[in-house]
Amino acid sequence: MADTLKKYITSDELKKHTDPDDLWISIQGKVYDVTEWKKIHPGGDILLLNLAGQDVTDAFIAFHPGTAWKYLDNYFTGYYLEDFQVSEVSKDYRKLATQFAKSGLFEKKGHGTVISLCCCFLMLMACFYGVLCTDSFLIHIISGGLLGFTWIQVAYLGHDSGHYQIMKTRGFNKLTQILTGNCLTGISIAWWKWTHNAHHIACNSLDYDPDLQHLPVFAVSTTLFDSIRSHFYGRELTFDYLSRFFVCYQHLTYYPVMCVARFNLYLQTFLLLFSKRKIPDRALNILGILVFWTWFPLLVMCLPNWTERVLFVLASFCVCAIQHVQFTLNHFAANVYVGSPKGNDWFEKQTSGTIDIACSPSMDWFFGGLQFQLEHHLFPRLPRCQLRNISPMVQELCKKHNLPYRSLSFFEANKVTLQTLRSAAMEARDLANPVPKNLLWEAVNTHG
Structure with missing residues (x-):
């Protein structure tokens, strides 16, 4: 009835x-x-x-x-x-999620957070000591590299706190996000949430996923040559003469660009925080950014001359480039598509758009859990210490439904990514394909 x-x-x-x-x-x-x-x-x-x-x-x-x-x-x-x-694969996915919840895996966070916090604090203090208490040129440059490695580990903590509570309460969790993101790295947690959540939902959609929208510098697919519209940024991703020039050499500029990619993240943070867009905790985010742009320049200025200051900053950025490379390895060479994400094939889209990085358990700390990219995309609330444990079950589910599960070594993932970039670069060099008139303003204002 x-x-x-x-x-x-x-x-x-x-x-x-x-x-x-x-x-x-x-x-x-x-x-x-x-x-x-x-x-x-x-x-x-x-x-x-x-x-x-x-x-x-x-x-x-x-x-x-x-x-x-x-x-x-x-x-x-x-x-x-x-x-x-409900599709059969969705039924199995939901059963697996229920099984993890009943087993308490979402709450079992281990001691990784405390250990990581302690390590980050010790590395940061060692960096400060190297800059403030020694006169050695070599120690100063090593300190810059140590700061870059600290930023890598701090970013993992910010990522964890953004997906699930690593602290006891939501208030302390938000404080951790501001400290790890804004205050220590200069990258706003508000910007990260804005882009990262969209990336998870629209994984590897050329027009909906901001993590693939890098024109004029990179194009992972020739589809981007058609100047498609970004639904995330709300404007056209123009493939003009300037874009063609950069893309033609993207397989050669990939690593150099990664070494200075941090400048772009700082720019994106300022563009968002001072935009008209509604930003949660805008004042708190701006305050955190001001903290970073107070202590970091002061630390750099404590070095004796401009040569050491520039090399210190470059050393920190180049070491941190390892993480930027890792982020792109997980998706640049995976399958892409055009259009909005679909709820009824959400599981399939995650498997299609992600690549895992195979490594030994002893290297899990280095990759911050993100080497299990597919596992993380399927269960983003799962603490990183559980990702290796559930990996066999995810592989079995993919095998059962004939879905891809790609796991490559770090070297292999780099090779495949470079091949993807080179393939698009060779297509961009085909002058038979016309491009629209070069718009310098559009190029300067391309986000991502």
Whole structure:
């Protein structure tokens, strides 16, 4: 009798509600109006806008703890999805997520956070000592490299705190994010959340994933030669003469660009924090950035001359480039697509767009857990100490459903990435393909 009283709509009718002022989604066949919720959604509005008008059960399970389900009733429209169906791979994925939750894996964070914090503190103090208390040129440059390595490990902590609580309370977790991101690295946690959450949802979509939108410097696919529109930044990614010039040599400039990529991250932080876009905790983020741009320049100026100052900064950036390379290895050579992410093939898109880095357990600290990129994308709330443990189960699930599970050594991943960049570079050199008139303003203002 209860079923006959239910109100139903079809998937086609649900797809009509994709406007920012009329935004509906479905979770396990129940339809929710999240128009107002998107304004205060902790993960930002981009995620909801990208998945609007479709069933998003898998993505909801991936990013939310069990406590989040109780809030859904506040947004229930009273409608159910008439043609709601669950694929076999989604059924198995949800069973696996339930199994991990019952086993308490999402709460078992280990002692990695405390150890990492202690290591970062010791490395930072050693860097300060090398700069302030020695006169050795070699020690000064080594101190710069040590600072870069500190930034790598600090970034892993910021990444962990952004995906799950590494501290006891949400307040202390937010404080950790500001300290690790803004104060110690100069990169805003607000900028990271804005781009990183969109990347997870639209993994390797050329027009929705900001982590693949690097024109005019890089193009991982010839599709970008068509000057496609970025739905993340809300403008066209222009492939003009300047872009063609850079892309033609991208396989040669890849590592040099990674060595100075940090300058771009600083720029992106300032562009976002001082934009008109609504930013959660804007004042706190700006304060954290001011802390960084106080202590870092002061530390650099303590060096005796400009030669050592420049080399110190370059040493820190070049060491930190290892992490920038790692981030691109996980996705640059994976499969790409054009269009918005789809909730009903969310699992398949994650497997298609990610590459793991094979390494021994002794190197897990070096990669910060992100060598298990697919495992992290499927279960982003899972503490990094659990990723190696669940990897065999993820591999088995991929094998069962004939989905790719790619795991390459660090050397192999570099090789494949360079091959991908070179392949696109050779296509860009084909002068038979015309490009639009060069727009220098567009090139200077390309984000990402």
